[in-house]
Amino acid sequence: MKLAWGIALRFLKSSKGQTILIVLGITIGVSVQIFIGSLIDGLQVSLVDKTIGNSSQITIVSSEREQYFEVDEELLNSLNEDEELTAVSKSLDSSAFLTLDDETYPVLFRGMEFKDANKIYDFDDKLTGGKIPSSNGEVMLGKDLVENLELKIGDTFELITPEGSLEEIKLVGEYDLKVKAINESWVLSTIKTSEDVFDKEGQITAIETQVKDIFAADETAVRIEKGLSDNLETENWKELNEELLSGLTGQSASSYLIQVFVLLAVLLGIASVLAISVVQKSRQIGILKAMGIKNRDASLIFLFQGLVLGIIGSILGASLGIGLNLVFSNFVTNPDGTSLIPFYLDYKFVGISILIAILASTLSSLIPAIKSSKLDPIEVIKNG
Amino acid sequence: MDNILELKGIDKIYGDKVKTQVLFNIDLNIEKSSFNSIIGESGSGKSTLMNIMGTLDKPSNGDVIINGTNTTNLSRDEMAELRNETIGFIFQFHYLLPEFTVLENVLMPYRIKNGRVDKEAIDRAKYLIDKVELSKVKNNLSTNISGGQQQRAAIARALINNPSIILADEPTGNLDSETTDKAYRLLREINDEFKSTFIVITHDKKVAEKGDRIIEITDGKISTDIRRNI
Ligand SMILES: Nc1ncnc2c1ncn2[C@@H]1O[C@H](COP(=O)(O)OP(=O)(O)OP(=O)(O)O)[C@@H](O)[C@H]1O
Ligand SMILES: [Mg+2]
Numbered sequence: 001m002k003l004a005w006g007i008a009l010r011f012l013k014s015s016k017g018q019t020i021l022i023v024l025g026i027t028i029g030v031s032v033q034i035f036i037g038s039l040i041d042g043l044q045v046s047l048v049d050k051t052i053g054n055s056s057q058i059t060i061v062s063s064e065r066e067q068y069f070e071v072d073e074e075l076l077n078s079l080n081e082d083e084e085l086t087a088v089s090k091s092l093d094s095s096a097f098l099t100l101d102d103e104t105y106p107v108l109f110r111g112m113e114f115k116d117a118n119k120i121y122d123f124d125d126k127l128t129g130g131k132i133p134s135s136n137g138e139v140m141l142g143k144d145l146v147e148n149l150e151l152k153i154g155d156t157f158e159l160i161t162p163e164g165s166l167e168e169i170k171l172v173g174e175y176d177l178k179v180k181a182i183n184e185s186w187v188l189s190t191i192k193t194s195e196d197v198f199d200k201e202g203q204i205t206a207i208e209t210q211v212k213d214i215f216a217a218d219e220t221a222v223r224i225e226k227g228l229s230d231n232l233e234t235e236n237w238k239e240l241n242e243e244l245l246s247g248l249t250g251q252s253a254s255s256y257l258i259q260v261f262v263l264l265a266v267l268l269g270i271a272s273v274l275a276i277s278v279v280q281k282s283r284q285i286g287i288l289k290a291m292g293i294k295n296r297d298a299s300l301i302f303l304f305q306g307l308v309l310g311i312i313g314s315i316l317g318a319s320l321g322i323g324l325n326l327v328f329s330n331f332v333t334n335p336d337g338t339s340l341i342p343f344y345l346d347y348k349f350v351g352i353s354i355l356i357a358i359l360a361s362t363l364s365s366l367i368p369a370i371k372s373s374k375l376d377p378i379e380v381i382k383n384g
Numbered sequence: 385m386d387n388i389l390e391l392k393g394i395d396k397i398y399g400d401k402v403k404t405q406v407l408f409n410i411d412l413n414i415e416k417s418s419f420n421s422i423i424g425e426s427g428s429g430k431s432t433l434m435n436i437m438g439t440l441d442k443p444s445n446g447d448v449i450i451n452g453t454n455t456t457n458l459s460r461d462e463m464a465e466l467r468n469e470t471i472g473f474i475f476q477f478h479y480l481l482p483e484f485t486v487l488e489n490v491l492m493p494y495r496i497k498n499g500r501v502d503k504e505a506i507d508r509a510k511y512l513i514d515k516v517e518l519s520k521v522k523n524n525l526s527t528n529i530s531g532g533q534q535q536r537a538a539i540a541r542a543l544i545n546n547p548s549i550i551l552a553d554e555p556t557g558n559l560d561s562e563t564t565d566k567a568y569r570l571l572r573e574i575n576d577e578f579k580s581t582f583i584v585i586t587h588d589k590k591v592a593e594k595g596d597r598i599i600e601i602t603d604g605k606i607s608t609d610i611r612r613n614i
Contacts (some may be wrong), residue, residue: 003496013483
């Protein structure tokens with residue numbers, strides 16, 4: 001064992017050119033693999049974050065025709081204690097009409113507790129004017145609606161509820177959630193205002209949440225739904241965004257495909273160079289065998305070479321790949337200076353890539369190793 | 385005297401379709417600590433016989449008994465072990481490992497046997513290297529010494545495990561006569577000092593006469609077998 005190590009290392013050292021070539025091959029392969037994999041992961045994470053980062057990821061709603069349901073403090077408590085949920089916010093929503101100068105505009109009136117809702121929508125950051133509603137009768141509107149209606153902060157206007165009653169409300173803030181459909185339709189107030197306007201005291205229409213692992217949102221939703229009473233059900237972002245998801249899946253699949261082919265190319269490279277090296281070293285193996293080295297050790301010499309090459313190459317490759325990602329995220333930027341693709345590193349992915357490369361290069365030295373063990377010393381002795 | 389090596393009814397036939405028989409029913413006993421020369425024309429089967437004696441090649445028929453052990457039914461690994469511990473080879477083309485220094489080459493059979501080297505082994509290697517007058521170049525890569533030096537290094541390597549049998553195939557094949565003489569004197573000295581058995585192939589009759597016993601091979605058979613009394 002020790003002998004095989006010694007000989008393997010010496011062989012690698014004495015044919016430096018070849019060793020450097022193989023290490024370079026593995027390095028480039030692994031770095032490309034990690035670069036592409038991390039790039040696409042980063043792309044997906046930022047895409048998903050842009051799409052659903054500021055919206056409810058799992059929503060608990062009524063499963064019956066009646067969209068209102070009683071606030072269940074016990075349920076809220078258990079959701080708040082759920083490890084997987086990072087935000088829990090209840091809301092009381094209703095469609096309504098906004099009237100101004102005899103014109104009416106359909107809107108979605110949403111009452112929420114901003115302390116909780118901020119964890120999802122981050123209104124502090126999204127506020128473009130005025131303040132967040134805090135007392136009764138105060139609302140904020142989206143930037144686009146404010147522009148359409150030519151309103152100013154401090155203006156009052158009227159709202160027609162589905163029941164037909166008229167309610168006076170006051171504009172105190174303007175937000176921009178970066179989605180036009182929302183900016184044009186959501187009228188946001190405290191839950192108390194919503195209760196008063198629609199006369200629905202103690203009732204809500206939704207509990208909105210965000211989750212830690214967004215790609216497991218569907219599984220988490222199923223789990224949560226099990227604990228709900230019959231009149232409630234969950235919706236999750238995945239079922240509402242199937243197109244985005246299938247796009248992401250396609251992207252991942254092509255990324256895997258690229259990675260597999262890069263790895264395959266590297267493997268073939270190592271295998272062929274090592275196969276040549278066993279031919280080059282057949283004289284030495286023959287001499288060692290004539291002197292009595294066992295077949296096991298004779299094949300270990302080549303397995304160890306593959307192992308050493310794999311370890312050095314994949315560690316260098318991982319460093320290079322991570323470096324490339326850093327460079328890319330720091331220097332390839334949007335006009336505003338933020339990086340086009342944020343630096344994203346999945347240590348598990350890097351670890352697995354390194355392991356696979358090491359395993360693969362050891363495996364690809366299996367053929368030369370078997371050749372070496374089969375080599376008959378007499379061939380070498382007789383043929384010089 | 386005891387026999388260290390016995391050949392019984394050795395045939396060697398090459399080829400599957402076109403069969404060429406190279407050795408015919410050879411019986412030969414080699415005595416412990418003797419110095420034997422094998423001569424014969426080119427193609428007569430000397431190297432074939434020696435490779436069979438050294439368990440590098442298998443006979444088509446017959447038994448090779450080394451130190452009382454019949455090698456016929458040994459596995460490849462058992463054969464390798466036997467080879468490592470009881471036989472030292474000196475091949476015509478030296479066959480040193482070019483990746484290693486002279487000292488490392490000399491130590492290689494010891495490393496194969498024990499997995500590692502200790503101080504004692506290094507001392508013995510240095511002693512043998514000194515004996516073959518290579519002390520000055522012992523740390524050179526084996527490719528960075530002359531042909532004659534390589535050959536002497538191969539001799540030192542053959543002796544490191546203190547083998548009971550040393551097989552040498554034309555060990556002085558491409559050396560000038562003076563160096564050849566020197567090399568033979570060295571082999572005889574070792575024969576005296578370590579009591580190891582020597583079997584040396586040569587095509588040079590004068591060289592052969594330095595042995596205690598001269599065995600001549602003609603067309604795959606032993607044609608003459610002369611013992612000299614000193
Ligand atoms: N693989 C083989 N197939 C067929 N014939 C072979 C094979 N190997 C050797 N021979 C034949 O066996 C015979 C003996 O060969 P060997 O090498 O033993 O001769 P030798 O006495 O050592 O000759 P030299 O003095 O030239 O080294 C030769 O005629 C050779 O052609
Ligand atoms: Mg020969």
